[in-house]
Amino acid sequence: MSQTVIKTSETELHKMKEYYKSSLKPNPPSGAIFAAKVEDCSITAYRSGKVLFQGKAHNDEASKWGKGIPSKEKGKQTKAIPNSVTKNHIGSDEAGSGDFFGPMTAAAAYVEEKNIPLLKELGVKDSKLMKDETILEVAKHIQQVDIPYSILVLRNNKYNALQRKGWTQGKMKVMLHYHAIQNVLDKINESELHGIVVDQFAEASVFKRHLASEKRNMPEKMHFITKAESYSIAVAAASILSRAKFVQEMDRLSKEVGFSLQKGASKLVDEQAAKIILSKGRDTLTSISKVHFANTTKAWDLIKKRNQ
Numbered sequence: 238m239s240q241t242v243i244k245t246s247e248t249e250l251h252k253m254k255e256y257y258k259s260s261l262k263p264n265p266p267s268g269a270i271f272a273a274k275v276e277d278c279s280i281t282a283y284r285s286g287k288v289l290f291q292g293k294a295h296n297d298e299a300s301k302w303g304k305g306i307p308s309k310e311k312g313k314q315t316k317a318i319p320n321s322v323t324k325n326h327i328g329s330d331e332a333g334s335g336d337f338f339g340p341m342t343a344a345a346a347y348v349e350e351k352n353i354p355l356l357k358e359l360g361v362k363d364s365k366l367m368k369d370e371t372i373l374e375v376a377k378h379i380q381q382v383d384i385p386y387s388i389l390v391l392r393n394n395k396y397n398a399l400q401r402k403g404w405t406q407g408k409m410k411v412m413l414h415y416h417a418i419q420n421v422l423d424k425i426n427e428s429e430l431h432g433i434v435v436d437q438f439a440e441a442s443v444f445k446r447h448l449a450s451e452k453r454n455m456p457e458k459m460h461f462i463t464k465a466e467s468y469s470i471a472v473a474a475a476s477i478l479s480r481a482k483f484v485q486e487m488d489r490l491s492k493e494v495g496f497s498l499q500k501g502a503s504k505l506v507d508e509q510a511a512k513i514i515l516s517k518g519r520d521t522l523t524s525i526s527k528v529h530f531a532n533t534t535k536a537w538d539l540i541k542k543r544n545q
Contacts, residue, residue, distance in 0.1 A: 240291045241299040250282050253302065256335070259504040260531060275502075276531045297406040300438040301335045318468045319460045321432025325349045327421050328471025329414045330364075330436045332483040334406060337506045337532040338498040338525055339487045340393055341406075343413035344478035345421045346379070346386040347430075348471040355382065356470050363466040364476040369484045376481030379474050386474070387420035388482050389413050393525055400529050407439055411447040417475075418456055432458045436465040436472050490525045498525070502532055510536035511543075 245253075250270055254261075257273035257280060265272035266281065273280045277294035290299040329345040348356060359378040360371070367375070379386070391399075391413055399409060414435055422430075433456055435444075445455045465472040491498045494513060499506050510532050513522050522528065522536075 240289060241295045242290070243288050243299055243302060244286050245288060245302065246286065249302070250286065250288070253280075253282055253288065256501065256503075259502065259507060259535065276529060276534075294405070296439065296443070300407060300410070318462065319432055319434070321458070321460065322434060322469040322471075323350065323353070324431040325429050326431050326469065326471050327418055327433045328436075328465065328469045328473070328475045329418055329433070330466065330472055330476035330479050331410055331413055331438070332364075332476070332479040333486075334410060334438075335502065336483075336487075336500050337502045337510070337527055337530045338500070339483060339490060341391045341396060341409060341413060342389065342479045342482040342486065343391075343410070343417045344386060344388045344475040344482070345414070345417035346384055346471050346474040346478065347421050347425050348384060348474060349429075352382070352384065353470050356384070356474060361470055361473050361477060363473055364480045365466075367477070369480070372477050372481050373484060376477050379478060384474065385421050385424040386478060387417045387424075388478050389417050389420075390482060390486060392486075393527065394523065397523055397528050400527075407443065408447045408450070410438055411444050412451065412453075414444075415448060415453060415456075422456070430458065432460055434460050434462055434465050434469045434472050436476065437461040437463045494521070494525065502530055504535075507532050507535040507539060511539040514540060 254271045257271065257275070260273040260275050262272040262274055268283050270282045270284055275298065278290055278292040278298040280298065281289045288302070325348070327345055327347045329343065331341060331343040333339050333341045356379070360375045361379065364372055391409060396409065418433060441461050444461070448455055462468060466476045487498055487500065494517065499509055510522060510526065514536060522533070526533070
């Protein structure tokens with residue numbers, strides 16, 4: 238069976254357990270903190286910090302947890318961070334991939350060495366350490382200064398159409414990153430660019446393969462770094478821009494359905510999905526969610542139980 242193994246911290250393991258709480262399996266194996274089953278993937282998290290993802294969607298599911306280091310890449314991850322992170326470079330990141338409701342968003346930003354202190358003053362840092370209200374505020378500051386950037390939104394109808402066509406979420410991420418980066422490259426003088434840094438969600442070979450399937454070539458000077466937002470101010474800026482756009486899209490969709498949509502993929506999300514199906518129909522659910530997530534099936538199960 239295809240699989241991916243990552244190594245992560247105890248704190249992150251508990252976050253993962255909370256994330257998968259609606260999909261937990263009874264009686265996890267010996268030495269495991271939890272076991273869960275989502276669509277096309279089984280997850281087993283061990284007290285040692287290793288997390289095993291098995292099944293068709295193992296790579297896509299594992300990629301949601303960028304803080305973990307793939308075990309087969311541990312040696313590579315210890316290599317020096319490229320010097321380009323302190324010079325003129327592009328960074329890219331995405332948001333929304335683990336959320337049932339809402340689109341996937343991606344952003345790329347070009348930061349010149351001279352502007353690094355300015356962005357730090359504006360509060361640019363790892364978006365995972367910031368509340369959404371702060372992210373929205375800092376994103377406005379980034380957009381007001383002379384920082385070339387691109388923000389892309391893969392809305393749910395298109396996302397679901399691509400998924401039915403056979404695209405994995407990983408491929409969608411690759412193409413979003415690629416187009417955001419290309420948009421920024423079109424705005425700058427490439428001769429002054431020292432590198433492109435991507436917050437790693439897939440190995441370089443996988444990234445390249447997905448691009449090749451769409452007859453695209455890997456941009457030059459690309460580096461894939463786990464926790465890249467901790468090293469690259471450009472990736473940190475991109476993470477804020479992409480997250481801010483996701484939050485704005487969630488607010489817009491919430492207004493459309495008449496109540497505040499929950500982020501993530503919890504039991505509350507299942508209940509909201511069932512409510513939307515009953516009140517607005519499955520087409521509306523398709524237009525605001527990633528319907529291949531297990532939450533869709535669970536929503537229909539809730540509806541069946543209520544009708545019994």
